[in-house]
Structures are given as structure tokens and as C-alpha cells.
Amino acid sequence: MNPPVALTIAGSDSGGGAGIQADLKTFAALRVFGTSAITALTAQNTLGVRGVHAAPASFVIAQIAAVLDDLPVASVKTGMLATAATVEAVSALAAQGRLPNLVVDPVMVSSSGDRLLEPAAENAYRHGLFPHAAVVTPNLRETEVLLGSSIRDRDDQHAAARALGDLGAGAAVVKGGHPAGNEPGTAVDVVWDGKETYELRAPWVDTPNTHGTGCSFAAATAAYLAHGEDLRTALASAKDYVTKAIAGGARWHLGAGHGPLDHFGWTRP
Numbered sequence: 167m168n169p170p171v172a173l174t175i176a177g178s179d180s181g182g183g184a185g186i187q188a189d190l191k192t193f194a195a196l197r198v199f200g201t202s203a204i205t206a207l208t209a210q211n212t213l214g215v216r217g218v219h220a221a222p223a224s225f226v227i228a229q230i231a232a233v234l235d236d237l238p239v240a241s242v243k244t245g246m247l248a249t250a251a252t253v254e255a256v257s258a259l260a261a262q263g264r265l266p267n268l269v270v271d272p273v274m275v276s277s278s279g280d281r282l283l284e285p286a287a288e289n290a291y292r293h294g295l296f297p298h299a300a301v302v303t304p305n306l307r308e309t310e311v312l313l314g315s316s317i318r319d320r321d322d323q324h325a326a327a328r329a330l331g332d333l334g335a336g337a338a339v340v341k342g343g344h345p346a347g348n349e350p351g352t353a354v355d356v357v358w359d360g361k362e363t364y365e366l367r368a369p370w371v372d373t374p375n376t377h378g379t380g381c382s383f384a385a386a387t388a389a390y391l392a393h394g395e396d397l398r399t400a401l402a403s404a405k406d407y408v409t410k411a412i413a414g415g416a417r418w419h420l421g422a423g424h425g426p427l428d429h430f431g432w433t434r435p
């Protein structure tokens with residue numbers, strides 16, 4: 167029997183914690199056959215990004231087309247798209263309806279603080295890609311950049327999720343994995359589902375090992391959509407999966423910086 171197939175369009179993290187590597191591990195852990203189109207190589211580890219080498223947008227599209235022309239892709243996730251040209255080219259494919267169940271994680275900056283997106287690409291996200299997404303999943307900082315407003319508390323986080331929805335995505339999640347928006351002890355993400363906002367809540371895990379949390383949450387959402395779950399269920403399942411992977415990663419020490427997550431439950435007691 168065939169497994170469901172998902173496609174990730176993202177950057178490579180040589181350190182194995184985020185990007186394409188996190189996405190393919192997440193897909194495999196959730197029993198989805200993963201395919202990939204690589205937008206950029208990064209020379210990266212848990213401490214930071216040493217270099218970025220972006221692929222030409224035309225070759226990103228060539229990879230996507232090769233996958234779509236042959237395999238039954240049920241959902242698509244975008245991560246680091248690196249350049250405005252790539253955001254625009256992927257948006258054009260999405261506009262043709264070729265990217266089903268599209269989860270857009272608008273990666274801009276790594277957890278180590280390094281830029282992963284040309285500033286010129288921000289507008290292409292707002293007006294090009296977002297209108298074709300089933301769901302967009304920015305973190306607090308990315309949301310502030312995209313909306314040009316600051317998020318100081320939970321009310322702001324709810325208003326921001328709604329404002330992102332106004333840009334045309336089917337749904338929006340403002341992830342709260344960064345302390346500013348969090349009540350102590352809880353990781354709160356706010357979802358706008360097209361009608362109302364609600365919260366995804368999970369226990370806060372006290373750990374430096376959060377490299378790849380956003381990638382893994384978005385990839386898990388795409389994986390559950392590929393399994394046929396509706397969006398609300400897929401987001402709840404993805405939140406549960408990423409929380410467990412973070413809790414697992416808190417039990418190991420890989421690298422001297424922000425370490426990776428435990429995608430396969432290897433550290434489970």
C-alpha cells in the first residue's frame with residue numbers, strides 16, 4: 167500500500183537540525199513519503215549559519231516540477247525560500263493550483279539570529295504566496311516584520327493572526343515559541359481559522375535545543391494534511407508532535423549551541 171506523499175521546498179541545514187533535514191525526518195516519523203526541492207545550501211551548525219548558497223529560482227522550479235510530474239503529492243510545505251525570485255516563482259506555481267494543501271512557513275531568520283531571506287522577498291510573501299496558502303505559520307518575530315507592528319501580549323497575538331488572515335491565507339498560526347509572547351510554563355500558538363481565533367497550548371519545555379522547531383511544526387502539519395486530516399485536527403496533531411520532539415531533544419546534547427529535536431523519540435525513557 168502506498169504511503170501519502172508530501173513535498174518540502176526549503177533550504178538545506180548541514181547541521182541536520184532544521185530545514186530540509188528536519189522536514190524529511192518529520193515526514194518519515196509521521197509515515198509520510200517525503201520529497202524535496204532545495205532552495206539553498208546553508209553551511210550551518212547548532213551555533214549559527216556560516217554561509218548561504220542559493221539555487222537559481224529556475225532550478226528550484228525544475229526540482230518541484232520533476233516531483234509533481236511524477237509523484238502523487240498530497241501536501242506541500244515551504245520553509246527557507248531565500249530570494250524574492252524564488253518566492254515569486256513558487257507563488258506562480260501556487261497560483262496555477264499546482265501546490266495542494268500548501269503550508270507556508272515564512273522563514274526569515276535562524277534561531278541563531280542569521281538572516282535567511284532577502285528583505286526584498288517580504289512583499290512577495292505578503293502579496294504573492296500567502297493568498298494561495300492553506301495555512302501560514304510565522305513565529306512572533308516574522309509576524310511583526312510581515313505586519314509592521316509589534317506584538318506585546320496575547321491580545322496582540324490574536325489580532326495579528328486575524329490580520330495575517332486578511333492577507334488572504336486560508337488560516338494563520340502565530341507561533342509563540344519565543345518568550346516575549348508566552349505566559350510562563352506554556353507554549354501558546356494562536357490560530358486564525360478564517361472565522362475565529364483559538365489557541366494551541368502545550369507545556370513549555372525548558373531547553374536550549376529548539377533548532378528546527380518551526381520547520382518541524384510546519385512539516386508535521388503538512389504530513390497530517392497528507393494523511394487526510396482536516397486543518398484544525400492537523401494543527402493540533404502537529405503541536406502535539408513538535409512538543410514531544412522538543413521534550414525528547416531536551417534529553418540530549420548534540421552541538422554546543424541550539425541543539426536539534428528528537429524527531430523519532432529515540433530518547434524516550
Ligand SMILES: Nc1ncnc2c1ncn2[C@@H]1O[C@H](COP(=O)(O)OP(=O)(O)O)[C@@H](O)[C@H]1O
Pocket residue numbers: 304305306341342343344353354355368369370371372373376378379380381383405408409412
Ligand atoms: N521551549 C519550548 N517548549 C515548548 N514548545 C515550544 C518551545 N519552543 C517552541 N515551541 C513550539 O514549537 C513550535 C514552533 O514555534 P517557534 O519556535 O516559535 O517557531 P520558529 O522555529 O519558527 O521560531 C510552536 O508550536 C511553539 O509553541
Ligand SMILES: Cc1ncc(COP(=O)(O)O)c(N)n1
Pocket residue numbers: 176177178179184185186208210245246273275276277282376377378379380381382
Ligand atoms: C535551512 C534552514 N531553514 C530554516 C531554518 C530556521 O530554523 P527554525 O525552525 O529553528 O526557525 C534554519 N535555521 N535553516
